[in-house]
Amino acid sequence: MKKLFKIIGIILLLIIVSAGIYYFTTSEPLPEGKQGKEADALAENMLNALNIDAYKNTEILEWSFRNEHHYKWIKRSNVVVVKWDENTVHLFLNEPQKSLVDVKGIEVKNPDPKIIKQAQDFFNNDSFWLVAPYKVFDAGTERRLVKYNDKDALLITYTSGGSTPGDSYLWFLDENYLPTSFKMWTSIIPIGGVSATWSDLKDTKTGIKLPTKHKLSLFGLEINMGEVTSENSKADILANNILKAIKHEAYKNTRFIEWSFGGKRHFKWDKEKHIVDVSWDSIRVQLYPRNKENSSVFINNKKQEIANTEVVKKAWDIFNNDSFWLVAPHKLFDNGTIRSIQKVDDKEVLLVKYTTGGTTPGDSYLWFVDENYIPKSYKMFVPSKKMNGVPATWQDWITTESSTLLPTNHVFGNGNILSMGTVKGYN
Numbered sequence: 001m002k003k004l005f006k007i008i009g010i011i012l013l014l015i016i017v018s019a020g021i022y023y024f025t026t027s028e029p030l031p032e033g034k035q036g037k038e039a040d041a042l043a044e045n046m047l048n049a050l051n052i053d054a055y056k057n058t059e060i061l062e063w064s065f066r067n068e069h070h071y072k073w074i075k076r077s078n079v080v081v082v083k084w085d086e087n088t089v090h091l092f093l094n095e096p097q098k099s100l101v102d103v104k105g106i107e108v109k110n111p112d113p114k115i116i117k118q119a120q121d122f123f124n125n126d127s128f129w130l131v132a133p134y135k136v137f138d139a140g141t142e143r144r145l146v147k148y149n150d151k152d153a154l155l156i157t158y159t160s161g162g163s164t165p166g167d168s169y170l171w172f173l174d175e176n177y178l179p180t181s182f183k184m185w186t187s188i189i190p191i192g193g194v195s196a197t198w199s200d201l202k203d204t205k206t207g208i209k210l211p212t213k214h215k216l217s218l219f220g221l222e223i224n225m226g227e228v229t230s231e232n233s234k235a236d237i238l239a240n241n242i243l244k245a246i247k248h249e250a251y252k253n254t255r256f257i258e259w260s261f262g263g264k265r266h267f268k269w270d271k272e273k274h275i276v277d278v279s280w281d282s283i284r285v286q287l288y289p290r291n292k293e294n295s296s297v298f299i300n301n302k303k304q305e306i307a308n309t310e311v312v313k314k315a316w317d318i319f320n321n322d323s324f325w326l327v328a329p330h331k332l333f334d335n336g337t338i339r340s341i342q343k344v345d346d347k348e349v350l351l352v353k354y355t356t357g358g359t360t361p362g363d364s365y366l367w368f369v370d371e372n373y374i375p376k377s378y379k380m381f382v383p384s385k386k387m388n389g390v391p392a393t394w395q396d397w398i399t400t401e402s403s404t405l406l407p408t409n410h411v412f413g414n415g416n417i418l419s420m421g422t423v424k425g426y427n
Contacts (some may be wrong), residue, residue: 028193030168030185033144033155041152042134043143054207056133057340059233064226065126082119089119127141133179194218204230207338235339238350241331245373251330251404260421261322278315285315326420329375400425
C-alpha cells in the first residue's frame, strides 16, 4: 500500500511539475496598449469588414457549442432559447427572473434561479465565441492599440458585463481588417496569452460572417459551433408580401418586356433566352448578358463584322441600370441580396442590399410600400455615386398583358420625372 501511495505521489508531482513548466514557458503577460482614436479606428475598420450594420439588423441567430449547448437567439426581442441535456430555458436577457424553464418538455412553474443563472452563463460564454468581434464597442469595453510583432493588433478589455468581467482579448486582423485569431487573458484560464483561431468564417443569409469552429493553442483543443445560421424572417415576410402584390409569379413567366428610359434608350428583353435589344442614338446592340462575347453591334442598322467590345460593355451597363428602374421590386430575392427591417418614423420598412451583380455591388435601397404592399417609393444609398438616401417614387403601375405589375414613372425629390415609356410585358 505504501508503495502504491508513493507511486501516486510521484505521478502527482510529475503532473504539477509539468504544469508548472508549461505555465512558465507558455504564459504571456498582458501587453500594454494605447487607448484613443487610433484604437477606435482599428475597431471600426474591423466592424465594417464584418458588416456591422447587417449584424445589428439580423433578427435570429442559431448555433451550438461543442454540440452540448444549443441556441436560438431572437435578437430584436432579446430572448434566447437555450437547450442542454433535458433542459430548455427561454431566457429573457433584459429580465432574467421572468425566464421560462422546461425540463423534459414539461414547464416548471417555479424554476430554480440556479438553472436560469446556468443558462445565462452558458449564453454569455458561448455567444462570445460566435459574435465577439461585433461587441468591441459594447458598454464596459476598453479598446487599446497594441504593437505585436511589428503589426497593429486590437486589445479589448471587458470591465463589466458578461460572466467574467476583467477579461482581455488581443485581436489579430488580416489586410482587409477581418479577424483571424486572438489571444486571451481570462480568469478561467490561468495561462495568459492562450490563442484561438477566428477563421472558418461562414457567409450567412443576413450578410454577416460567423465562425463555424475555433482551434486553441491549449493542448490542441477545438470548439465546434455547429450549424451556424442567421435569418431575417420579418424582412423575408415583408419582401414576399411585396412580390405577391406585384404578381411576381406572372413576372417569372413573362417572356418579353419592352420599355424605354427617359425616351433616350429603348429595350426589348427576351427573358426566357436572356437576350436584350438595347438601342440608343444610331446604335443597337443585341446583348447576351451572360455571354457578352456573343453580342452583336449594329450602327445605322448595319452589323459590325467584329462587335466593338466597348459598345457592348456600354450596352451591358445601360441594361443593368435601366432594367433596375423597371423590375427592381421583382429582384428582392436575387442571389447576393440581403434583406433586413429598419424602423423609419416608427414604421417597419424593407432595406435591401446588393452584395453582388449589377454594375455597382454594395448599393442599398430602403423600400416604402402602400397599404397593399405595392412599392410607392424608395431611398437610394449608392456610395459610388455619393447617393445617401436620395428619394424616388415608384408610381403609375400597370398590369401588363402577361398579368404582372410594372411601374411606368418615377419622380425624384427635386421634381424631375423619369418615364419608362410604353411598358409592355407579354408572352
